[in-house]
Amino acid sequence: MPWDAKDTMNLREDFVRDAATQAVPFSELCRKYKITRQTGYKWLGRHKSEGVDGLADRSRRPHHSPTRSPEHIEALVLDLRCQHGWGGRKIAQRLRDLGQTEVPAPATITEILRRHGMIDEQASRQRQHWQRFEHEHPNSLWQMDFKGDFPTLESGRCAPLTVIDDHSRYNIVLSACSRTTTQVVQEALEQAFRCYGLPSRINTDNGAPWGSPSAPGQFTELAVWLIRLGIHVSYSRPYHPQTNGKDERFHRSLKAEVLQRHAFSTHEHVQQALDRWRQVYNTERPHEALGMATPITRYACSLSRMPDRLPEPEYESGDEVLLVNSSGVVRFRGEKLKLSIALKGLHVAARPSEDEDGVIEFWFAHQRVEKLDLKEPKP
Numbered sequence: 553m554p555w556d557a558k559d560t561m562n563l564r565e566d567f568v569r570d571a572a573t574q575a576v577p578f579s580e581l582c583r584k585y586k587i588t589r590q591t592g593y594k595w596l597g598r599h600k601s602e603g604v605d606g607l608a609d610r611s612r613r614p615h616h617s618p619t620r621s622p623e624h625i626e627a628l629v630l631d632l633r634c635q636h637g638w639g640g641r642k643i644a645q646r647l648r649d650l651g652q653t654e655v656p657a658p659a660t661i662t663e664i665l666r667r668h669g670m671i672d673e674q675a676s677r678q679r680q681h682w683q684r685f686e687h688e689h690p691n692s693l694w695q696m697d698f699k700g701d702f703p704t705l706e707s708g709r710c711a712p713l714t715v716i717d718d719h720s721r722y723n724i725v726l727s728a729c730s731r732t733t734t735q736v737v738q739e740a741l742e743q744a745f746r747c748y749g750l751p752s753r754i755n756t757d758n759g760a761p762w763g764s765p766s767a768p769g770q771f772t773e774l775a776v777w778l779i780r781l782g783i784h785v786s787y788s789r790p791y792h793p794q795t796n797g798k799d800e801r802f803h804r805s806l807k808a809e810v811l812q813r814h815a816f817s818t819h820e821h822v823q824q825a826l827d828r829w830r831q832v833y834n835t836e837r838p839h840e841a842l843g844m845a846t847p848i849t850r851y852a853c854s855l856s857r858m859p860d861r862l863p864e865p866e867y868e869s870g871d872e873v874l875l876v877n878s879s880g881v882v883r884f885r886g887e888k889l890k891l892s893i894a895l896k897g898l899h900v901a902a903r904p905s906e907d908e909d910g911v912i913e914f915w916f917a918h919q920r921v922e923k924l925d926l927k928e929p930k931p
Contacts, residue, residue, distance in 0.1 A: 564607040567592065568599045625654055629664050636832065637809045640665070645838035691751040691854040693718035695799035696725075696762070698732050699806060707818040712806065712826060713740055716799045717751075720850035721839055723802065724748055726830045728822040734761040734774045742858070745781070749854025753784040755796055763787055770880075770892040771921065779917050780862050805833070864899075865917035871901035874914075882914070884924065889914065891921050 567585050571578065571592070582592045598606030625647070632643045640658035647655045656664070694715050701711035711732050715725035727740045756762035762785075764770045775785045788796050810829045816822045834851075838844040867873055874882045880893035884902055891900065891914065900921060905911040910927040913920050 560609070561607060564595050565604065567595060568607070571596060622654055625652065625656065626664055628652070629656075629661050630668060633665055636837065637813065638837070641840055641844065642838045645844040646836065649836070649838070688719065690717055690719045690722070690851050691749065691856075692753065694724060694751040694754045695796045696737075696754055696756050697796055697799050697803070698729070699803045699811075701732075702811060704819060704822060705815070705817040707820075710816070710819050710822050712822075713737060714799055714802055714806070715741075715744060715754075716802050717847075717851055718798055720847045721798060721802070721842060722847040722851035723830050723834055726806075726826045728819045728826055730819055732761065734772065737761055737774060738777060741778075745858040747853075750781060750783055750856040750858060751854060752856075753786055754778060755786045755788065757788045757796060764892070770890075771894050771916070772892075773894045776892075776894045776898070776916070777862070779919050780865065781859070782856065782863075782918070784919060865901075867899075867901040867915070868903070871903050871915075873899050873901055875899055884912070884914075885926075887924060889922055889924060891916075895921070 563585065567581070567587075570576070570581055576584075578592065579589060582589050585592075595607060600606075628647060628650075629643055632638060632646055636642075638646070640660075640662035643661050644655055644658045694717055696713075696715045699712040699714055701709040704710050708730060711729050713725055713727045713729050713732075713736070714723070716723055725740050725744050729736050729740075758764075761772060761774050764772050771779070771785075778785050806829070810825055814825055816825070833847070835846055835848045837846060839847060842850060872884075874884060876882050876891055876895040876898055878896050880891050880896055882889050882891060882900060895916060898916065901915045902912050903915065905913050905923065908923075908925075910925060912924045912926060914922045914924070
């Protein structure tokens with residue numbers, strides 16, 4: 553049985569003195585001090601060669617660690633961590649992508665980071681693991697949102713606009729914005745559409761400028777513009793940000809790898825940092841949800857191109873086409889329906905519902921705007 557750590561040195565000194573007197577047999581002396589004969593001889597030998605200092609505990613760390621990662625690999629691991637803030641799996645994959653042949657396991661890389669004090673243990677314990685689903689093809693769905701704004705030293709607050717392709721996690725838009733208006737978003741999206749083509753659908757939350765917080769369900773100017781381009785518009789469920797989970801996760805990476813690591817003087821300074829990181833994110837940074845592939849390996853531009861002119865909506869021959877007045881209202885069979893002020897001067901179609909008898913649905917282009925139940929009694 554080992555000695556109590558709090559008075560180990562005193563006990564060892566007492567043992568050595570008692571052994572020197574030879575008053576009791578050595579085996580009995582070892583039993584008295586609750587140690588083995590082997591341990592007893594060890595302490596006698598150390599005392600003989602080194603004196604009292606030889607009775608102190610020694611490090612059990614081996615003088616040589618043949619399985620330890622080479623120093624140049626450890627240096628690369630630490631450099632990637634400093635540059636990007638990545639964890640073990642991403643660093644391991646990036647080292648392989650760079651052609652390294654002695655790449656440690658992700659768990660070993662994590663230990664290297666921990667040994668060098670580069671892991672926040674509390675943050676590591678709090679890390680979330682979300683299960684996500686993805687669309688089968690690129691451009692089937694884009695997720696869009698503003699990252700929470702933050703101050704710059706000279707240019708006021710900055711709110712990055714972000715757009716992520718659901719299938720590939722490819723970052724389509726990453727723009728440092730001073731305002732969160734329809735015009736700002738539309739200009740950024742138009743540039744993205746001309747570069748990458750049109751997605752089938754865009755999902756956002758319900759806040760401005762994409763949603764209408766004061767009148768949930770009513771189209772905004774931005775939504776009308778997207779629908780006229782042939783894009784389906786959808787909104788996350790209220791208080792369920794995980795509906796836009798991939799963009800939310802992108803924001804976490806953006807915050808950890810860029811925004812928390814720099815102080816910015818101007819919006820131009822922010823944009824320069826965003827552009828550098830976007831290149832790394834899309835083409836170098838391994839993505840765990842993609843099997844450690846990079847987003848660019850899963851992304852391809854849309855075959856649906858941005859038109860030169862905004863097309864007018866087209867309707868079926870059996871539809872009853874109605875003009876939305878300047879108040880965003882249409883009249884139908886003596887009823888007045890408030891649709892959206894963003895639809896003023898445009899035409900919508902009224903057609904019977906295929907799923908509900910006695911229900912009329914109102915459509916703007918390919919997207920349903922409202923429905924009217926003719927069976928309900930009038931007030």
